[in-house]
Amino acid sequence: MKKEASAKMWNTLRNITLVIILFIFIRYEFDEDPYNDRIGWSVMVIFWISKGLFDAIEDKRNGNKKSMVANIVFVMAGCGVLIWQGIQVISSF
Template identity: 85%
Template sequence: MKKEASAKTWNTLRNITLVIILFIFIRYLFDEDPFNDRIGWSVLILFWTFKGLFDAVEDKRSGNKKSMVANIVFVIAGLGILLWQGIQFFLYK
């Protein structure tokens, strides 16, 4: 019973986090300032990075090691892209 409640709480927090990130993406991508499109796409990459991280944690819990490793590689690639975009943003602003 307690394990089910924990899983339900985890899924709720995961979904709330991902929905908030999607709303931020939509807000920045579809506004009138063209500079914010770059921020919007970076937030979308952040969304996919968080989703990969949450999926990796779920795969670890279920014992699916191959999928977990693939998700970790995906998260590392996403963080690398975000780091690269952040450096470009601050250097060329």
């Protein structure tokens, strides 16, 4: 019973976090300022990174090691994209 409640709380936390990130993406992507498009796409990458982390943690709990490793690689690639974009923004100043 306690394990079931913990899993339900985890799923609720996961879904709330992902929905908030999606709302932030929509706000930045569909506004008038064209510079905010870059911020919006960076937020979308953050969405996929957080989704990959949540999925990796869930796969670890379920014992799916191959899927967990694939999610971690996906998260690392997303972090690489964010670092690359950050370097581009910093070097443009």
